[in-house]
Amino acid sequence: MRSVGIVTPQAMHFAEPLPLRSGAQLADYTLVYETYGTLNADASNAVLVCHALNASHHVAGEHADRPGSTGWWDNLVGPGKPLDTDRFFVIGVNNPGSCFGSTGPMHANPDPQAQGRPYGADFPVVTVEDWVDAQARLVERLGIRQLAAVLGGSLGGMQALAWTLRYPERLRHCVAVATAPSLSAQNIAFNEVARRAIVTDPDFHGGHFYAHGVVPKRGLRVARMIGHITYLSDDSMEAKFGRALREAELSYSTQAIEFQIESYLRHQGDKFSEYFDANTYLLITRALDYFDPARDAGGDLAAAFRPARDTRFLVVSFTTDWRFSPARSREIVKALVDNRTRVSYAEIDAPHGHDAFLLEDPRYHGVMRAYFDRVATEVGQ
Amino acid sequence: MRSVGIVTPQAMHFAEPLPLRSGAQLADYTLVYETYGTLNADASNAVLVCHALNASHHVAGEHADRPGSTGWWDNLVGPGKPLDTDRFFVIGVNNPGSCFGSTGPMHANPDPQAQGRPYGADFPVVTVEDWVDAQARLVERLGIRQLAAVLGGSLGGMQALAWTLRYPERLRHCVAVATAPSLSAQNIAFNEVARRAIVTDPDFHGGHFYAHGVVPKRGLRVARMIGHITYLSDDSMEAKFGRALREAELSYSTQAIEFQIESYLRHQGDKFSEYFDANTYLLITRALDYFDPARDAGGDLAAAFRPARDTRFLVVSFTTDWRFSPARSREIVKALVDNRTRVSYAEIDAPHGHDAFLLEDPRYHGVMRAYFDRVATEVGQ
Numbered sequence: 001m002r003s004v005g006i007v008t009p010q011a012m013h014f015a016e017p018l019p020l021r022s023g024a025q026l027a028d029y030t031l032v033y034e035t036y037g038t039l040n041a042d043a044s045n046a047v048l049v050c051h052a053l054n055a056s057h058h059v060a061g062e063h064a065d066r067p068g069s070t071g072w073w074d075n076l077v078g079p080g081k082p083l084d085t086d087r088f089f090v091i092g093v094n095n096p097g098s099c100f101g102s103t104g105p106m107h108a109n110p111d112p113q114a115q116g117r118p119y120g121a122d123f124p125v126v127t128v129e130d131w132v133d134a135q136a137r138l139v140e141r142l143g144i145r146q147l148a149a150v151l152g153g154s155l156g157g158m159q160a161l162a163w164t165l166r167y168p169e170r171l172r173h174c175v176a177v178a179t180a181p182s183l184s185a186q187n188i189a190f191n192e193v194a195r196r197a198i199v200t201d202p203d204f205h206g207g208h209f210y211a212h213g214v215v216p217k218r219g220l221r222v223a224r225m226i227g228h229i230t231y232l233s234d235d236s237m238e239a240k241f242g243r244a245l246r247e248a249e250l251s252y253s254t255q256a257i258e259f260q261i262e263s264y265l266r267h268q269g270d271k272f273s274e275y276f277d278a279n280t281y282l283l284i285t286r287a288l289d290y291f292d293p294a295r296d297a298g299g300d301l302a303a304a305f306r307p308a309r310d311t312r313f314l315v316v317s318f319t320t321d322w323r324f325s326p327a328r329s330r331e332i333v334k335a336l337v338d339n340r341t342r343v344s345y346a347e348i349d350a351p352h353g354h355d356a357f358l359l360e361d362p363r364y365h366g367v368m369r370a371y372f373d374r375v376a377t378e379v380g381q
Numbered sequence: 382m383r384s385v386g387i388v389t390p391q392a393m394h395f396a397e398p399l400p401l402r403s404g405a406q407l408a409d410y411t412l413v414y415e416t417y418g419t420l421n422a423d424a425s426n427a428v429l430v431c432h433a434l435n436a437s438h439h440v441a442g443e444h445a446d447r448p449g450s451t452g453w454w455d456n457l458v459g460p461g462k463p464l465d466t467d468r469f470f471v472i473g474v475n476n477p478g479s480c481f482g483s484t485g486p487m488h489a490n491p492d493p494q495a496q497g498r499p500y501g502a503d504f505p506v507v508t509v510e511d512w513v514d515a516q517a518r519l520v521e522r523l524g525i526r527q528l529a530a531v532l533g534g535s536l537g538g539m540q541a542l543a544w545t546l547r548y549p550e551r552l553r554h555c556v557a558v559a560t561a562p563s564l565s566a567q568n569i570a571f572n573e574v575a576r577r578a579i580v581t582d583p584d585f586h587g588g589h590f591y592a593h594g595v596v597p598k599r600g601l602r603v604a605r606m607i608g609h610i611t612y613l614s615d616d617s618m619e620a621k622f623g624r625a626l627r628e629a630e631l632s633y634s635t636q637a638i639e640f641q642i643e644s645y646l647r648h649q650g651d652k653f654s655e656y657f658d659a660n661t662y663l664l665i666t667r668a669l670d671y672f673d674p675a676r677d678a679g680g681d682l683a684a685a686f687r688p689a690r691d692t693r694f695l696v697v698s699f700t701t702d703w704r705f706s707p708a709r710s711r712e713i714v715k716a717l718v719d720n721r722t723r724v725s726y727a728e729i730d731a732p733h734g735h736d737a738f739l740l741e742d743p744r745y746h747g748v749m750r751a752y753f754d755r756v757a758t759e760v761g762q
Contacts, residue, residue, distance in 0.1 A: 022633035125633040185618040185642045186610060192643045193606040196650070199636055200599040202583055207635075218581040222603060225574040229567060234703075237566040243673060250671065252403035252506040254588075254663035255580055258670065261566045262573045269577070282635035289639065290631065292624060322615075 002079045004036040007061035007071070009101060012141060018096070018134055021290075024124040027110045031138050032101030033057045033093040036077060037085035039144070044379040046089045046144045047372075048135060048171075049073065050152035050159035053227070053284050054276070056100035059092035060085070073153075075360040082369035087381040088148065093138055095131040097123060097284065099277035106210060106277055119279075121207020126283060128155070128291045132162045136170065148379045149173035149372070153357035154324065155284070158291045161332070164308035165293055173375050174308070175368075177316040178357035180328035181301055181335070182292040187323065190230055191285040194223035198278050207279050216278045221269030223281055228268050233320035233353030237261065301331060302338035313343040314371045316364065318356040344371065383460045385417040388442035388452070390482060393522060399477070399515055402671075405505040408491045412519050413482030414438045414474040417458060418466035420525070425760040427470045427525045428753075429516060429552075430454065431533035431540035434608070434665050435657070437481035440473035441466070454534075456741040463750035468762040469529065474519055476512040478504060478664040486660035487591060500660075502588020507664060509536070509672045513543045517551065529760045530554035530753070534738035535705065536665070539672045542713070545689035546674055554756050555689070556749075558697040559738035561709035562682055562716070563673040568704065571611055572666040575604035579659050588660050597659045602650030604662055609649050614701035614734030618642065682712060683719035694724040695752045697745065699737040725752065 011032050018026040034057050039046060049059045051072070060071035060078055077083045077090055094102040105123035108116050139147060150171050152160040157179025164174045183191070198204060198219030205212050229237075241261040250258055257263045297304035313336055317329035326347045336343040346367040350356040356364065392413050399407040415438050420427060430440045432453070441452035441459050458464045458471055475483040486504035489497050520528060531552050533541040538560025545555045564572070579585060579600035586593050610618075622642040631639055638644045678685035694717055698710035707728045717724040727748040731737040737745065 022631075024633075121635070125635060182624060184615060185622040185624065185640075186613075186615045188624070188640050189606075189610045189618065189642050189646055192640075192646055193603060193610070195635065196606065196647070197578060197599075197603045200602070218578075221581070222574060222578045225570075225577065226607065229570045229574070232567075234565060234567045237570065241566040243563060243566065243569070243676075250403075252405075252671075254502070254506060254576065254660075254667050259566075259569050259573075261570050265570055265573055266577070279635075286635050290633075295624075 003074060004061035004078050004085055006064045007034050007036065007058070008064070009034050009057060011101070012138060014137060018130065020124055020130045021127045022125050026096055026103070026124055026126070026130075029096055029103035029134070031093055031096070031134060033091060033138060034059065034061075036060050036090045037088050039089040039142070040381065043144045044146065044148060045087065045376070045381050046091060046139070046142070046147050047083060047149045047151055048091045048093070048139060048147050049077065050131075050135070050150065050156035051092070051095065052152070052154040052156045053288070055156075056098065057092040057094040057102075058100070059090065072358065076365065076368060082365050083151065083372050084376065087376040088372070091139070091142070093135055095126070096134055097126045097280060097287075099280040104277065105207070105279035105283070117208075118210045120210060121279060123279060123283065125286055127287050128158045128162045129166060131287070132159055132166055135159070136167055139170070145170070147171040148375050149175055151175040151177075152179070153177040154179055154354065155288055158288070161293070162291070164311045164313075165304065168307045168311055171311060172378065173312050173314065175314045175316075175371065176332065178318055178321055178324055178354055179332075180324040181294060181331050183289055184328075188289050190226055191289055194226050195282055195285060197222035198281060204278060207282075209278065215273065217273035220273035220276060220278055220281065221266075224272035224276070225265045225269045228265060230323045231354045233322065233351060235320060236352050239351070301335035305335045305339055305341065308336075309339050309341050311341065313341065314346070314367075315343060316346045316348060316357070316367060318348050318350045318352070318354070318364075320351055321354045321356060323354040384455060385442035385459050385466055387445045388415050388417065388439070389445070390415050390438060392482070393519060395518060399511065401505055401511045402508045403506050407477055407484070407505055407507070407511075410477055410484035410515070412474055412477070412515060414472060414519060415440065415442075416473075417441050417471045418469050420470040420523070421762065424525045425527065425529060426468065426757070426762050427472060427520070427523070427528050428464060428530045428532055429472045429474070429520060429528050430458065431512075431516070431531065431537035432473070432476065433533070433535040433537045434669070436537075437479065438473040438475040439481070440471065453739065457746065457749060463746050464532065464753050465757065468757040469753070472520070472523070474516055476507070477515055478507045478661060478668075480658035480661040485658065486588070486664065487658055498589075499591045501591060502660060504660060504664065506667055508668050509539045509543045510547060512668070513540055513547055516540070517548055520551070526551070528552040529756050530556055532556040532558070533560070534558040535560055535735065536669055539669070542674070543672070545692045545694075546685065549688045549692055552692060553759065554693050554695065556695045556697075556752065557713065559699055559702055559705055559735055560713075561705040562675060562712050564669055565709075569670050571607055572670055575607050576663055576666060578603035579662060585659060588663075590659065596654070598654035601654040601657060601659055601662065602647075605653035605657070606646045606650045609646060611704045612735045614703065614732060616701060617733050620732070682716035686716045686720055686722065689717075690720050690722050692722065694722065695727070695748075696724060697727045697729060697738075697748060699729050699731045699733070699735070699745075701732055702735045702737060704735040
C-alpha cells in the first residue's frame with residue numbers, strides 16, 4: 001500500500017486566548033498540525049483526525065529528518081487506504097497540553113510572575129471540549145466551513161463525539177472508534193495510579209522538574225506499564241508472551257527479569273520515559289477523566305446528544321477491548337438511536353484488545369473503507 | 382454469629398534449615414501460627430488455612446491487645462460457621478518471608494557477613510512449594526499425621542493445591558478457592574509493575590532500607606493501588622463509586638482528588654504502606670509468578686496432579702473474578718477429572734470480583750458449609 005510519503009508539520013499561532021472549561025484561559029498558543037491530500041474547490045472533503053493519549057498530529061507518512069517515523073495511523077490514512085488521501089484532505093492536529101509541538105507545559109509560561117520559566121504544573125487543565133474548541137479555530141483558519149468527518153479512536157473518539165455536541169453544523173460525519181461516553185470507575189482508577197506514580201517520583205518536583213534538569217522517569221515508566229496492560233487483551237498477552245521465560249532456567253530473583261512479559265513491559269516503560277512529558281501525562285489522563293457529556297445533561301446521554309441529531313455516526317468497538325468495552329460503545333449507540341440519529345455500529349471480533357483500533361484488521365478496515373467511501377461520494381469526491 | 386473470641390498467636394522455632402526450590406536454604410526460622418477449636422483424640426480433625434498476599438496466621442477471632450483486630454476469614458471460621466471450630470481444629474500459619482511474625486526480610490540475617498543486619502533483599506526467594514514444606518513441618522510438630530483438609534483462597538489456594546502434590550498422603554481434602562494453576566501473562570504483568578514501583582522508589586535502597594530508617598512508601602502505595610483494582614470487579618467498582626465526585630463541583634486539577642474512587646484508592650495505598658514490608662511484597666508476588674505445577678510435568682497439568690489422585694477436591698470460583706477467572710479454576714477441574722480424581726466445583730455468581738472469596742456470600746458459604754459438614758462427618762466429628 002502506498003504511503004502519503006514525506007510530510008512536514010506546520011504550525012499556526014493563535015493570538016486570541018482560548019477560554020477553558022475550568023474558567024481559566026490559555027494565553028496565545030501554537031498548534032502543530034499536518035495535512036495529507038488536497039482540499040477540493042468547495043472545501044468539502046476535509047477530515048479531521050483527533051489523537052489519543054500517546055499520539056500526535058503525525059498521523060501518516062514520514063518525517064524527512066527521521067527515517068522510520070511512520071505516522072501512528074498510517075495503515076488507515078493514505079492513497080487508496082480506507083481514509084483515502086486521493087479523495088480526502090486529512091488534517092492531524094496536536095492538542096494543547098501535549099508534548100509534540102503544540103503549546104504545552106514545557107513551553108514558557110507567559111505569566112509575568114513566571115519570569116519566562118516553563119508552565120510545568122501551572123499549565124491550565126484542558127478538557128476534551130477545550131481541545132475541540134482549539135481544533136475548530138484551526139479548521140476555520142484553514143478555510144473549512146464544514147468538515148466531511150471528524151475521526152478519532154479512544155480519547156480521539158471522545159473528541160469526535162464532542163465535535164458533534166459543540167459544532168454540529170460544522171461536520172457531516174462523526175467516526176468514533178474504541179471509545180466511551182465517559183470513563184468508568186475502573187478507568188479512572190488506573191489513571192489515578194499512574195498519576196500517583198508520577199507525582200510521587202522525587203524527580204517530579206511538583207511539576208517543575210525542567211528547572212532541575214531531571215525527568216520523573218520512574219513514575220513515567222510505571223504509568224506506561226500500567227497503561228500498556230490495559231491496552232492489550234488478556235488473551236493477546238497470553239498468546240504473545242504466556243509464561244515464556246527469558247532464559248532457559250529460572251534465576252529465582254525478585255528483581256531479575258524472569259518472564260518475557262516483564263522484559264517487554266520494562267522496555268515499553270523505558271522507551272516512553274525517554275520522550276513523553278510527565279505534566280502532559282497528568283493533563284491528558286485528566287481530560288479523559290473529565291469527559292462526561294451526560295453530566296451536563298443531568299445524566300441523560302440521549303439528551304446530551306440532542307444537538308447532534310443531524311450528524312451521521314459510525315461507532316466501532318472491539319470485542320476484546322476491556323478498557324473501553326463494546327458495552328460502552330453501545331451506550332453511545334443507544335443514546336443516538338433514542339434521538340433517531342443516523343448511526344452505523346460495528347462490533348469487530350478482534351483479539352487485540354483496545355490496541356485493535358490502531359491495527360490493520362481486515363474486517364475493521366473493511367468497515368472504515370465502506371463508510372468513508374460513502375462520505376466521499378456525498379461530498380462529490 | 383459467634384466468634385472464636387480472643388486468640389493468642391504462638392511461635393514455633395525450627396533449627397533445621399529449610400531447603401528451598403531455588404537451591405538455597407532458609408537457616409533456622411520461626412513460624413507464627415494460631416489455632417482455633419480442639420484437636421480430637423486421633424488428631425483427625427485438623428484443617429490448615431493458608432493465607433494470600435496480604436494476610437497472615439490471624440484467620441479468626443481478635444487479639445487481646447488490639448481491639449477490632451478481627452481475623453481475615455472470621456466470617457468463615459468459628460463456632461457454628463461454615464468451617465466450624467466446634468468440630469474442627471483450625472490452624473492459621475504465617476509463611477516465611479512474610480511481615481507478620483514468621484521469619485522474614487526484616488529479621489536478622491544469620492550469615493556472619495551480614496553482621497546481624499536484617500536480611501533485606503538477601504532473604505532467600507521462597508516459593509509456594511517451600512511454604513508448603515514449612516507448613517508440613519509445623520503440622521508434624523503439632524502431632525497431626527493427616528489433615529482433614531487444607532484450605533486457601535487466591536495464593537492460599539495455590540498452597541492448598543501444592544499440598545496435594547507434595548504430601549498427598551497427609552491430607553484428605555483440598556479446598557481451593559478463587560485460585561489458578563499458574564499466573565497468566567497479565568497477572569505477571571501487574572505484579573511486575575508493582576515490583577518496579579517498589580524497587581525504583583529511592584527509599585528502597587536496594588532492599589536494605591531498614592538501615593536507612595526509611596520505608597519505600599511511594600512504591601508500596603502504587604503497588605497496593607494496582608493490586609486493589611485487580612481485586613475488585615469493574616461492575617462492583619462502578620456500583621460502589623461510579624463517577625461520584627468528592628466535592629459538589631470539579632476543581633479542575635491534575636493532582637487534587639476529584640472522584641471518590643481516587644480518594645478510596647489513595648486511602649488503601651496509604652494504609653498499606655504503613656504496615657506492609659516492601660521486601661515481603663516482592664517475595665510474595667514472585668512466589669505467585671513462579672507457581673506452575675504443570676511446568677514440572679512438561680506442561681501437562683493432569684500429569685502434574687497425578688500424585689493427588691486419592692485426594693478429594695472442592696474448587697470454587699466467582700463469576701466476576703477477572704484476576705483468577707472461573708476459566709482458570711476450570712483448568713484445575715479438568716486436570717482432576719482427566720485423572721478421575723474426585724472433585725466438586727462451584728462457580729458462584731457473585732458481583733465482587735476476586736475479593737468475593739473473603740466476603741460472606743450466602744451461596745458461597747452454603748457450598749463451604751456443606752462441604753466441610755461432609756468432611757467433619759468423615760473424620761467422626
